Amino acid sequence: MSFLGFGRPQPSSAEKIAAVEQEMKLMAEMHNRLTRVCAKKCVPNDYREGDLNKGESVCLDRCAAKFFDVHLKVSELMQQEAQSRGGGGGGGFGMGG
Amino acid sequence: MSFLGFGRPQPSSAEKIAAVEQEMKLMAEMHNRLTRVCAKKCVPNDYREGDLNKGESVCLDRCAAKFFDVHLKVSELMQQEAQSRGGGGGGGFGMGG
Amino acid sequence: MSFLGFGRPQPSSAEKIAAVEQEMKLMAEMHNRLTRVCAKKCVPNDYREGDLNKGESVCLDRCAAKFFDVHLKVSELMQQEAQSRGGGGGGGFGMGG
Amino acid sequence: MDMGLSAAEQRELEGRLQKRQMKDFMGLFSNLVDHCFVSCVDDFTSKSLSTRETGCIQRCVQKQMAQSQRLSERFAEHNTAMSQQAQQPR
Amino acid sequence: MDMGLSAAEQRELEGRLQKRQMKDFMGLFSNLVDHCFVSCVDDFTSKSLSTRETGCIQRCVQKQMAQSQRLSERFAEHNTAMSQQAQQPR
Amino acid sequence: MDMGLSAAEQRELEGRLQKRQMKDFMGLFSNLVDHCFVSCVDDFTSKSLSTRETGCIQRCVQKQMAQSQRLSERFAEHNTAMSQQAQQPR
Numbered sequence: 001m002s003f004l005g006f007g008r009p010q011p012s013s014a015e016k017i018a019a020v021e022q023e024m025k026l027m028a029e030m031h032n033r034l035t036r037v038c039a040k041k042c043v044p045n046d047y048r049e050g051d052l053n054k055g056e057s058v059c060l061d062r063c064a065a066k067f068f069d070v071h072l073k074v075s076e077l078m079q080q081e082a083q084s085r086g087g088g089g090g091g092g093f094g095m096g097g
Numbered sequence: 098m099s100f101l102g103f104g105r106p107q108p109s110s111a112e113k114i115a116a117v118e119q120e121m122k123l124m125a126e127m128h129n130r131l132t133r134v135c136a137k138k139c140v141p142n143d144y145r146e147g148d149l150n151k152g153e154s155v156c157l158d159r160c161a162a163k164f165f166d167v168h169l170k171v172s173e174l175m176q177q178e179a180q181s182r183g184g185g186g187g188g189g190f191g192m193g194g
Numbered sequence: 195m196s197f198l199g200f201g202r203p204q205p206s207s208a209e210k211i212a213a214v215e216q217e218m219k220l221m222a223e224m225h226n227r228l229t230r231v232c233a234k235k236c237v238p239n240d241y242r243e244g245d246l247n248k249g250e251s252v253c254l255d256r257c258a259a260k261f262f263d264v265h266l267k268v269s270e271l272m273q274q275e276a277q278s279r280g281g282g283g284g285g286g287f288g289m290g291g
Numbered sequence: 292m293d294m295g296l297s298a299a300e301q302r303e304l305e306g307r308l309q310k311r312q313m314k315d316f317m318g319l320f321s322n323l324v325d326h327c328f329v330s331c332v333d334d335f336t337s338k339s340l341s342t343r344e345t346g347c348i349q350r351c352v353q354k355q356m357a358q359s360q361r362l363s364e365r366f367a368e369h370n371t372a373m374s375q376q377a378q379q380p381r
Numbered sequence: 382m383d384m385g386l387s388a389a390e391q392r393e394l395e396g397r398l399q400k401r402q403m404k405d406f407m408g409l410f411s412n413l414v415d416h417c418f419v420s421c422v423d424d425f426t427s428k429s430l431s432t433r434e435t436g437c438i439q440r441c442v443q444k445q446m447a448q449s450q451r452l453s454e455r456f457a458e459h460n461t462a463m464s465q466q467a468q469q470p471r
Numbered sequence: 472m473d474m475g476l477s478a479a480e481q482r483e484l485e486g487r488l489q490k491r492q493m494k495d496f497m498g499l500f501s502n503l504v505d506h507c508f509v510s511c512v513d514d515f516t517s518k519s520l521s522t523r524e525t526g527c528i529q530r531c532v533q534k535q536m537a538q539s540q541r542l543s544e545r546f547a548e549h550n551t552a553m554s555q556q557a558q559q560p561r
Contacts, residue, residue, distance in 0.1 A: 016385075020394060035448065036412070056448075066524075110297070125311070130415055132359055163428065215491060222495040227325055254541055260332050260339070260340055263339065264348060
């Protein structure tokens with residue numbers, strides 16, 4: 001089925017569909033988390049105003065930028081940690097046992 | 098397959114089963130959210146008593162009524178918002194981009 | 195298919211696979227809850243130190259032991275409750291209606 | 292529920308609903324454990340539950356179940372009212 | 382999206398993505414209801430929403446949607462930047 | 472795990488378990504990011520992380536991983552004890 005494949009077999013259509021679905025799910029989850037976390041940091045929840053004011057808008061933009069940075073930072077740190085524990089996939093952070 | 102169908106095809110049995118399942122899931126989720134939110138509003142969590150007292154019971158009933166009202170209100174507001182942005186399904190609230 | 199079965203049919207391979215998967219999912223969820231709850235109780239989130247100190251470590255161990263005890267306790271209490279309401283599976287705690 | 296299902300489909304539906312109920316039950320159980328643990332357990336000088344903590348857990352479970360039960364009733368009433376309203380010709 | 386799918390597979394994918402969008406939308410809706418309820422409703426001397434509460438809910442929904450919209454834009458920019466970076470030869 | 476599965480079923484099971492581990496890992500990763508972000512980031516006068524924030528994130532990740540590791544051990548001990556108890560004839 002993958003006689004022109006380089007190294008590993010081409011994903012089947014079902015796998016491609018599952019991958020797109022999974023990608024959308026991850027995006028939606030990340031958007032939810034971003035909204036929850038940055039709302040907490042930037043927008044007071046007394047709702048005396050219905051519009052985002054200038055300060056809140058700027059805070060949200062910066063909050064988003066920092067959130068993406070923390071993502072990157074944490075994934076780097078976890079890779080280092082995994083390697084320093086003697087290689088292997090994510091060892092020590094899993095279910096243990 | 099739906100030669101007697103009116104306008105759109107009849108749902109298949111698999112679709113009916115999936116719809117009932119989905120409905121149950123939504124109900125369970127709403128019940129969870131209702132319980133979480135109204136517990137926070139009405140019942141102090143020091144648990145000096147094991148029974149709901151009169152005040153707590155009345156508070157829970159009113160909390161539930163208001164929760165259902167907020168549901169309705171929010172769905173109306175979101176429809177208005179979607180329409181005022183120039184029609185289309187839920188535009189602007191989705192994943193953006 | 196289960197002519198040697200005692201009482202009930204042997205689970206099929208698909209059912210065995212689903213059961214192992216389900217078990218792993220429950221374990222992962224419990225681990226998540228344990229971590230969330232015991233972090234809140236034992237580890238301040240100012241992160242002036244990167245290492246768990248002695249006091250925090252001991253607190254986590256005791257927190258875990260108590261968490262497992264509460265699990266057991268709650269399941270006993272729910273069984274009693276279900277029985278005292280006149281038998282039947284978990285009656286009165288479900289979705290009601 | 293009559294939805295024009297065959298006997299086999301009816302069994303399939305019942306099996307799935309049972310799994311769903313099991314899942315819902317497990318979810319409620321986990322929420323109960325977490326809530327009562329967080330509310331009642333605060334002493335980490337020992338690894339076994341104190342009498343005070345055990346009593347608190349008991350009252351917490353009892354009260355939470357009463358609460359869940361009461362809200363289930365309100366929820367069921369609401370759903371009934373909603374479906375009647377939907378069927379009414381205006 | 383061209384992923385070398387047949388027409389039937391393309392339809393299958395679209396159906397699944399629609400379901401996903403529906404799910405995401407329901408999730409956002411639930412979060413919005415819960416957040417605005419917790420932030421705005423505090424008076425349990427009556428079973429109907431007060432004028433103050435209704436106004437607060439309105440502003441809360443408006444503001445949350447503006448916020449979600451703004452963060453969606455930042456998120457989309459970030460994703461675009463990431464995928465450009467991934468394609469760049471170094 | 473010997474459950475009387477054929478080789479093909481064994482492969483199917485392994486594939487599924489790998490997906491599950493991936494999911495669990497993603498969940499832990501997300502929780503870690505959210506927790507450390509909320510705990511460490513508080514200055515929104517700039518759009519890049521300060522030295523103080525970066526240091527805090529580092530310590531937070533390190534400490535959370537140590538904690539997760541420690542609780543995994545306790546959890547594994549508990550599960551072992553439980554399954555031994557279940558096998559003992561009374």
